[in-house]
Amino acid sequence: MTYSAPDTESQAQFARRIGVSRQYVHKLVSQGLPISEDGRVEIKRALKWVRANVSTKAGSDDGVTLTEAKTQLLLLQAHKAELEVEQLEGSLIDKGDALTAVRTFARMFRDHVLRFPNRYGPELAATYQIDARSFVASLDEAIRRCLTEEFNEPLPFQPNDGRNNERD
Incomplete structure (x- = not known):
């Protein structure tokens, strides 16, 4: 209750x-x-x-x-x-809880994005009649490069404490 x-x-x-x-x-x-x-x-x-x-x-x-x-x-x-x-x-939440939820969601999103090439690459390659192995490898490399470049920024509501480059 x-x-x-x-x-x-x-x-x-x-x-x-x-x-x-x-x-x-x-x-x-x-x-x-x-x-x-x-x-x-x-x-x-x-x-x-x-x-x-x-x-x-x-x-x-x-x-x-x-x-x-x-x-x-x-x-x-x-x-x-x-x-x-x-x-x-219950309309006010703890900042630590919010940061934990954001980090958890970000990890989950990153994991889903990293699975995309192996999950959908062969199907896309077949659609465009290209070599599936090289297409999946290229797509995987591009996604990893994008995630590395785009997500090295600290959260806007958290000071850069040097932990934003950690690998989980």
């Missing part, structure tokens, strides 16, 4: 979630924080609203004021809470 995160919570619970006082949440409600008809905070919408509407702008240019620091902390806590809700709902 999958856990389903609640859609709403009390203003006090929301205050604890984002690390502020209940009075501050009440102030945010008066400024437009989304709540349901019964006065409960709509979690997803409220977290997005906080990130979009709580500003870090202040009048000081000589460093971060206490108010700015508290506001930045509030925004980070709201973002963290948003990620926790997404993780509970």
